Amino acid sequence: MTAVSQSVSLEVEDGIAVITIDNPPVNALSSHVRDGIADGVEQAIADDSVTAIVLICAGRTFIAGADITEFGGASKGRSLPETQATMENSPKPIVAAIHGTALGGGLETAMAAHYRVAIDSAEFGLPEVKLGLLPGAGGTQRLPRVTGVQKALEMMTSGDRIGADEALECGLINEIVDDLKAGAMAFARKAVDEGWPLVKIRDFDEKLQAAKDDPEIFTRFRAKTARKTRGFLAPEYNIQCIEAAVNMPFDEGIKFERERFTELMNGTQSAAQRYYFFAERQAAKIPDVPKDTPQIEINTAGIIGAGTMGGGIAMNFANVGIPVIIVDRDQASLDKGLGVVRKNYERSVKSGRLTMEDVDARMALISGATSREALADVDIVIEAVFEFMDLKKEIFADLDRICKPGALLASNTSALDVNEIASATSRPESVIGMHFFSPANVMKLLENVRGDATSDTVIATAMAVGKRIGKIPALVGVCQGFVGNRILAQRRIEADNMALEGAPPAMIDDVLYDFGFPMGPFAMSDLAGLDIGWDPEKSTGSTVKELINESGRHGQKNGRGYYTYDPETRAKTPDPEVVAMIKAFGESKGVEQREFTEEIILDRCLLPMVNEGAKILEEGIAIRPSDIDVIWINGYGWPVYTGGPMFWADTVGLDVVVEKIKHYSAMLGGRHWELSPLLERLAAEGKTFQSMGS
Ligand code: 3HC
Ligand code: NAI
Secondary structure, three states, rough: EEEOOOOEEEEEEOOOOEEEEOOOOOOOHHHHHHHHHHHHHHHHHEEEEEEEEEEEEEOOOOOOOOOOHHHOOOOOOOOOHHHHHHHHHHOEEEEEOOOOEEEEEHHHHHHHHEEEEEEEOOOEHHHHHHOOOOOOOOOHHHHHHHHHHHHHHHHHHHOOOOOOHHHOOOOOEEEEOOOOOHEEEEEEEHHHHHOOOOOHHHHOHHHHHHHHHOHHHHHHHHHHHHHHHHHHHHHHHHHHHHHHHHOOOHHHHHHHHHHHHHHHHOOOHHHHHHHHHHHHHHHHOOOOOOOOOOOOOOOOOEEEOOOOOHHHHHHHHHHHOOEEHHHHHHHHHHHHHHHHHHHHHHHHOOOOOOOOOHHHHHHEEEEEEEEEHHOOOOEEEEOOOOOOOOHHHHHHHHHHHHHHOOOEEEEEOOOOOOOHHHHOOHHHHHHHEEEEEEOOOOOEEEEEEEEEOOOOOHHHHHHHHHHHOOEEEEEEEOOOOOOOOHHHHHHHHHHHHHHHOOHHHHHHHHHHHOOOOOOHHHHHHHHOOOOOOOOOOOOOOOOOOHHHOOOOOOEEEHOOOOEEEEEEEEEEOHHHHHHHHHHHHHOOOOOOOOOHHHHHHHHHHHHHHHHHHHHHHHHEEEOOOOHHHHHHHHHHHHOOOOOOOOHHHHHHHHHHHHHHHHHHHHOOOOOHOOOOHHHHHHHOOOOOHHHOOO
């Protein structure tokens, strides 16, 4: 084997040159990989003993894309299009041999080969859209030529991967092989022996014809995906590039792709989304918990409480094949909870995401019990009963008696003190908060809450099991509301204050919706139910909440809340009576009425969140600013294309943020406007949250 570059080697076996890329962890296309491939191909072309070339990767995957860490830096060595041109123009057939994930620039490299083979577990995708980008090395022009326009639109605007079977069916690969290297070499030999042509995808035209005949395909696709892609630039640019593939010759399409790619790469959305990519991975790393910390082996799980959260949490475990026992206080509550779980699964059958067999297999993994003794042997217990400290402590004292030594004992409390819960046991080191978000089977965020005594093993296990059940875990410390809800509370205070000062709730909601949130705080309250925590017996019209409930408005559930809801379509219309009611209440309390602009509303909603985030960092409740961003993006719908509250504040400029907070603080007062010393210091030093590192 000859080394061609630091990560690429070449070996000639039976007249076939095997070019192997070995650039751990994911064989990203660093400059030495791009150079290595091109040099390897040139050497193989020059070697008369070589008849064909196989491009293969060592390690866990085929090339997973461009090296994202190189983005924004000076370009080094050959560009990817140059490397691709060397491959595509090779007079000897090149076969890409694919395992793991061929993603982004990786798939684009494979599409510059003349043929592609893969093992059946391989996956293929162009996920650039998730980084706020589009495939910038011909992918937008080649993929539709191979798969047809509809599939290319779906793959490129979602970034989702397809499996080997689907790739074979749509022509993206030529064959599925059992043994990758041997299979690819046999394929290459056959290509030589049988004189197959040197196929260049750039010359394909056939599969574009359907879209030429039906140009409305793009209008329909835009309409269908509008809701999902709202606010994002990249999906639209991906679509435009596919249109270019249909309407322009290949080389012009490539030029169009390059212009659009450069624009996205230089824009703030992609900067935010690339930041987020690394933030999500960083959140998994806990500085004082070494990577090799021993973990509890999780083979079985127990949940206490079959309600809204317990049922959803149980589904997460069943979804990945971990048997789970749900305990509730009586058979009726248990049956009700299990019924909801089944219904949720059946909804997935209706939408085509699961088969009935999948549902049966998952339900078979979920069993119910009314006695906590059933949890004696499970490896992890997650408590999700009512939010009462006394009840949680009673349960944890019981779990201490029942559960086997070393079992992980978690509470899904949304705000209670995890240390106090742990104090009910003789093993506080085994206790941790695992705060899921509703609906727990859907929402990605998992806030793991470390108590004072929580052991490294328990922390490492909670982080790992979170990832295993498909969540994005972030580790936080104990405080009221932890990170997410503590910050949410600040936004709520200001939203309510503004409503009392005369800003219509719908105007506040609209500003946040336009910023990119799925909904604003008032629409969210209507969805959750306005009567949560409202007691009709004790209600005396002394708060806005009491007034609204007393007027018979309980939110979406009865069609009236801050908005009125169409019984058929659930479309919402602002309710002028509510606006007047809140305004009158504010005036009766002597609240000064003000004029509002979109900018003021946005400032007053978002700046207290940033300020609170900074306080959370000062107190060491969050490990790093980017963890706060991960929490807000995955738990509360903060638009990823602005990077989360802390990244967003950096883009606004911390000096501007501080100046505005001082302004509002002087005007309005309130604890949430008290400037965080950390924020003040960073701004004074001309620094950013990102400069704090991680
Ligand atoms: N560049 C640089 N580093 C990368 C990388 C990339 N493309 N992809 C992954 N990594 C790093 C991760 O940051 C992580 O580093 P860490 O261990 O220091 O935290 C490490 O590789 C392992 O990654 P994961 O933890 O994500 O490992 P998984 O096994 O869970 O997932 C994966 C592997 C599916 C390949 C996933 O990493 C992934 O989706 N990567 C990004 C793929 C992508 O977006 N490709 C397109 C890039 S843009 C492009 O190609 C532009 C082109 O069109 C010109
Ligand atoms: P829920 O009211 O839907 O369910 C609670 C379940 O616990 C019920 O099935 C009830 O019968 C059961 N239960 C009560 N006492 C019990 C006992 N002694 N033994 C066994 N089971 C008992 O409540 P929900 O919404 O699921 O909340 C559960 C926990 O999750 C709470 O701590 C809540 O703060 C937290 N949480 C809730 C979120 C939400 O959006 N609903 C979000 C995140 C956390």
